Amino acid sequence: MTEKIRAGILGATGAVGQRFVQALADHPWFELTSLAASERSAGKTYSQASNWKLDVPLPENVADIEVVPVDPAKVDADIVFSALPSDHAKTVEPVFAKNGFAVASNASAYRMGEDVPLVIPEVNEDHLEMIEIQQDNRGWDGYIITNPNCSTIVMTVTLKPLMKFGLSSVNVATMQAISGAGYNGVPSMAILDNIIPYIGSEEDKMETEPCKLLGEFNGSEIDFADISLSASCHRVPVMDGHTEAIWATMDENPAPEDVKRAFFDFDPKIDDLPSKPDKSIVVREEPDRPQPRLDRNMGNGMSVSVGRIREGIRYIAMGHNTIRGAAGASVLNAELLCKKGKI
Template sequence: MAKIKVGILGATGNVGQRFIQVLNNHPWFEISALAASERSAGKAYADVADWKVGTEIPDSVSDLTVVPIDPKNIDADIVFSALPADLAMTIEPAFAKEGFVVASNASSFRMEQDIPLVIPEVNPEHLGLIDVQKKNRKWDGCIITNPNCSTIMMSVTLKPLLQFGIQNINVATLQAISGAGYNGVYAMSIYDNVVPFIGGEEEKIETETLKIFGSFDGQKVNNANFKVSAACHRVPVIDGHTESVWADLKSKPKPEEVRDAFLKFDPGLSHLPTEPKHPIIVRDEKDRPQPRLDRDMGKGMSVSVGRIREGIRYVALGHNTIRGAAGASVLNAELLHKKGYL
């Protein structure tokens, strides 16, 4: 079977490099185009990418010529967008109008009423918004988004808790510096320090979660009726976001019941290549999960949980640039393919 051609927008950046890592040797997808800024265009990828991923640049892309970010330059069926939100606001619709499926990691369109904000393990039915979107906007293509990295980790763990009736969620995040990009946090600001503010992050968690867990009525998503309150902190960790979650659950389950729900969680996505064998991993050690020890579980796609206590309180952790970014978009694209949208 011929592989599906994919392009990467913003291919030289942090998330763009993770896209290349996740897509390397993918059984369904083949990278056919790498797009970046004009200063990189026309040059071999290996010559312009300041490669930071802990592996060699794959041979399949090292000699590819980087092209400008323009639909006419891309030979692909789907493009993965690792663009900053301000650029994505105009570029992504331009690609969708030209018939491309855009799997976006940017925040620009996540909360648009007719654009799906999807985590395959949580709300695959929201893909139905694609048909609404195409009709509303008269696009041949479409945009599908994945949530904020912290929202993804928390939402995956909340899905098996729906059976207990979610009333309110409070979360405190300890977020890795890679979430701000390679040049996003100055060394003197983060060494020996915790920064108790990440612009827009708390609002994203508090609003995106409600859309993700909302009900799709065939035309729009009606937000979930519980409340989310977030406090976000930047910490001196390279990769891996840690979250302390307080879940107010209607049926007041015991910690053992919650642990069992996590262990039994099976979203039925084993047919998707990027889906990990265990989307949620339970750590029973008293001091786990930890970023350095647990962020790469399931090739970076598993969310680890631990310290499940009365309340219900627990700690969740996941790889922010894989599970929370590039891997999430690739998993969305795999689901799209299986549903016939590619």
């Protein structure tokens, strides 16, 4: 790619927005040209507005960029990455799409829209063909594509290689990191020495999004996968990294070694995307892995680690929720858009 694509971030100062900055500051295909945030931040430099919280330095080439309002007339970009809260995204993202922007959204507002691609490149890259249908339906010059919920991504990447065994039902119990709620999302006195067995709307997302992701695009719409899903979601005192205990039932009743081999052999053939990890699924052989502190940064935070694959089939999956499960997922989607010539 000879000329970089101009990229903007909506909601650039928040936790996921900062991950977008980290991912895009020196990206080989995108040039970060606009950072948009609330009126409170607009007019300040990014270093002044962001209150940078990541454990890596604020990129020097981003620090002095002036933050602009979340307004298509103020944002200079070809594609915008949306880290907006869902209620804000619901009204803002269509305005950007109508004005010709490609919108790669991390928000939940349009994930289940009938003509909106919900995409994990390793799972369903062909669903991007819905973009033209969306533009025809809505009269937009641009479009919206979405990545799934953070816990859905971790689970669904591991479910894709199991589809060949006739996947019929999945039960999952999650242990989700506090960063998934944003910097101010969980008070310390609520989570220290505690587990919170409720995350609003999380279970609904995990029980619906995978059926769309694993469904078949028939040329006009998605035929959802016929899989029964049941989820129980819990917030635990871990900073980053969602851990999931998964029980999968398959028609062919594979042995644990068959499942392990399916994970080892999983090759989505997207190695030409810059953010793609060497291995989308990393199999841990140790009896006590994966663990978030030890494994969340595998593949620069883009790999999903699995282990404890047992009869049943039961296994543990773990992935970095704000990288693989959020900003990194949107950036990988955008790279796929580039590869397919849709930007």
